[in-house]
Amino acid sequence: MSSQQIPSSLRDIFADTLEISSDEVTPELSMESAETWDSFRHLQLILSIEDEYGVQFDPQKIPDLTTVAKVLQALEQKGATL
Amino acid sequence: MESNVDRQEVRQALSDAVRNEDARAVLRHAQELLQSRRPADTMFCASALRNMRVALVKQAVCRPLKTFVVRSVTVEPILPFLTVEAALAGYVLDIEIGGYGTYMDEMLTPQSSLDRSQAELVLVLLDLEEISGRLPDLCASGLGTDVEAEIADSIARVGQMLRTYRDRNAGRLVVQGCVVPDNTSLGPVGDGNLKHSLVNAVKELNRQMLAVCTTVSDCVFFDVDEIAARYGRANWRDARLFLASRLPISAGAFETYARGLVRTMSVLFRAPRKVLCTDLDNTLWGGVLGEDGPHGIVTGSAFPGNCYLEYQRYLKQLGARGILLALVSKNNEADVEEAFQFRAADLAVRLDTFVAKKIGWNEKSDALRDLAKDLSLGLDSFVFVDDSPTECEAIRQYLPEVAVVQAPADKPWELVPMLADKWFFDSAAITEDDVNRSKEYEAQVQRDTLRDTTTSRDEFLQSLGIICTFVSAVDAPLARSVQLLAKTNQFNLTTRRHSATQVEHYATAAGGQAVAVRVRDRFGDAGVVGLALVAQDGDQCVIDSFLLSCRVIGRGIETALLSLVAQRAAKMGGKWLIGEYVESKKNAPCADFYPQHGFERVAESGGAGSIFYRLDLTERMPISPAWLTIEGDPTYEFAADTIVTS
Numbered sequence: 001m002s003s004q005q006i007p008s009s010l011r012d013i014f015a016d017t018l019e020i021s022s023d024e025v026t027p028e029l030s031m032e033s034a035e036t037w038d039s040f041r042h043l044q045l046i047l048s049i050e051d052e053y054g055v056q057f058d059p060q061k062i063p064d065l066t067t068v069a070k071v072l073q074a075l076e077q078k079g080a081t082l
Numbered sequence: 083m084e085s086n087v088d089r090q091e092v093r094q095a096l097s098d099a100v101r102n103e104d105a106r107a108v109l110r111h112a113q114e115l116l117q118s119r120r121p122a123d124t125m126f127c128a129s130a131l132r133n134m135r136v137a138l139v140k141q142a143v144c145r146p147l148k149t150f151v152v153r154s155v156t157v158e159p160i161l162p163f164l165t166v167e168a169a170l171a172g173y174v175l176d177i178e179i180g181g182y183g184t185y186m187d188e189m190l191t192p193q194s195s196l197d198r199s200q201a202e203l204v205l206v207l208l209d210l211e212e213i214s215g216r217l218p219d220l221c222a223s224g225l226g227t228d229v230e231a232e233i234a235d236s237i238a239r240v241g242q243m244l245r246t247y248r249d250r251n252a253g254r255l256v257v258q259g260c261v262v263p264d265n266t267s268l269g270p271v272g273d274g275n276l277k278h279s280l281v282n283a284v285k286e287l288n289r290q291m292l293a294v295c296t297t298v299s300d301c302v303f304f305d306v307d308e309i310a311a312r313y314g315r316a317n318w319r320d321a322r323l324f325l326a327s328r329l330p331i332s333a334g335a336f337e338t339y340a341r342g343l344v345r346t347m348s349v350l351f352r353a354p355r356k357v358l359c360t361d362l363d364n365t366l367w368g369g370v371l372g373e374d375g376p377h378g379i380v381t382g383s384a385f386p387g388n389c390y391l392e393y394q395r396y397l398k399q400l401g402a403r404g405i406l407l408a409l410v411s412k413n414n415e416a417d418v419e420e421a422f423q424f425r426a427a428d429l430a431v432r433l434d435t436f437v438a439k440k441i442g443w444n445e446k447s448d449a450l451r452d453l454a455k456d457l458s459l460g461l462d463s464f465v466f467v468d469d470s471p472t473e474c475e476a477i478r479q480y481l482p483e484v485a486v487v488q489a490p491a492d493k494p495w496e497l498v499p500m501l502a503d504k505w506f507f508d509s510a511a512i513t514e515d516d517v518n519r520s521k522e523y524e525a526q527v528q529r530d531t532l533r534d535t536t537t538s539r540d541e542f543l544q545s546l547g548i549i550c551t552f553v554s555a556v557d558a559p560l561a562r563s564v565q566l567l568a569k570t571n572q573f574n575l576t577t578r579r580h581s582a583t584q585v586e587h588y589a590t591a592a593g594g595q596a597v598a599v600r601v602r603d604r605f606g607d608a609g610v611v612g613l614a615l616v617a618q619d620g621d622q623c624v625i626d627s628f629l630l631s632c633r634v635i636g637r638g639i640e641t642a643l644l645s646l647v648a649q650r651a652a653k654m655g656g657k658w659l660i661g662e663y664v665e666s667k668k669n670a671p672c673a674d675f676y677p678q679h680g681f682e683r684v685a686e687s688g689g690a691g692s693i694f695y696r697l698d699l700t701e702r703m704p705i706s707p708a709w710l711t712i713e714g715d716p717t718y719e720f721a722a723d724t725i726v727t728s
Binding site: 009012047050060 | 086120121122123125126129156158159162322323325326327329333334
């Protein structure tokens, strides 16, 4: 998956929440690689994403959404319109 | 902002403003971007505002506030919203967050992280579980014999926690109440009908928490339930995230919550506006008096006249709590008088409901300037309500410190909600002096008339029969003393906005003084209008604060207050009385106060804009003017009779 496939609305959320430039938002970006992606920003990210796409994640699955690709995949599974 | 393209443009403008360090532009663009109501945009704004914090403070757009959050729930995801709402309201919050399980330690233990933070603002955000965790079980049957005792215990704990903190710290407190729970086992009917249902118990708990807050100085109750109810309780909490992450509020409610919290804390740091100037045509009543005549204007019990009646009633209520009402209208004065007379039965206000009237054909900006002068108030305490976009724009341009509300002429029913949504009259404490203020301004008009008929100044002042009563600033009451410190601008030598705790400190410190003066004369009671705070340092008595409400300037009351302070200083062994003048934008009227009373300038004195003066009390003592009658509270240690004999 190329970075072009990340919809701009999702790219914005990652970039703005993690305070990084939108070029840095790649599918591989992960909680490990991004310095600002701590557990509170994680919750913040999830809340913003849920709000933006009108979905709700199962709290037990939330800790596993640790890369942009995984978030995308979870959104697709929920049938969100990206 | 409809399209994504627009959003990107606003984001770009915001980034540019950050780069140019233009604080006002940053706030303007942030406000614009936030209209998208997308969480990413809030994050973007919060990040931009954090980068701008220094510039926001430096350019005097925001006041910095060291803030500590005492909490038992997850608040971190709400912080960007809090940052944004605070900045829009004029505050840069430097936030430190306490631990989940350590709030008791923080509040109760000396040298806790809360103490060490030296926070100026403390937000106490606890959940029902911590405040009164046993209530849900005790209320299960709705009969609950132990419910009242449990509430009393909980309130005692909260009170103890707040007072213990207050004994050690001066930080201003915001104490959040509880949200009335939904999804209770009794269901809505049982909740509503059973006295000890959980819903009724939590309502009672909130009432008692609010009462406790009023007993602690510089403490305000945050009625979060009211905000949740307005938002819709059903959507307020996301059970999933509360149970999984202890997040007390659903993501959709963050903005509403943050705004409510900032609105509440604002009353601790700013004074409410004092004057509302209203237009007549298409604002106070419908139609144009000059064209429609007194019988043609729209007001009264039938629609749409009752929309205007609602507004008139709202004004009257504002008046009853001490907001001064003024008429500013382009009309012929005789026509207006006639309209108020002919249509009295259809109007909720009378002409004399308004303490001041500017009716004529002059520019409204001039009228407002004149009013400010007549009432001795700054234009920054004015609110202007008018339906004309042109008049509103003119005031915004010429008098930017005035708050402008444009009345929706085609939707008169919206004016009251519009006003109610504004924060400028917010106040957590209303004193008797506030309530009596209108009467005092009317008395001012009568005094002016008397001045015109008496010859000399002394004779005039003598004829007023002014009585000054000195009381301890702690009993003024204390809330009034703090209010004076917060609001007085023109005759305020140092403009230090002290808190209640600091006033108490001056009152109790060895050699300290905290004196307030109440003034009345044959026309009325001005209430407590002056204050002095003094600290003793060896043989020096240093006047930290000295102020007088501008309503009573020029009657020698400042001299009487200085005289009392000097007498007390001498009695406590002070040789030097030290005065300080710190120049502000507004306090030029008192720049020469100390030299005029025989003080000499201290050569080596003065930081930026600060000048020190001193008076040798063994050589000279300020004397209260002969036309003043001095009274003192007999229980007040240094009754003012010492002055009369001097």
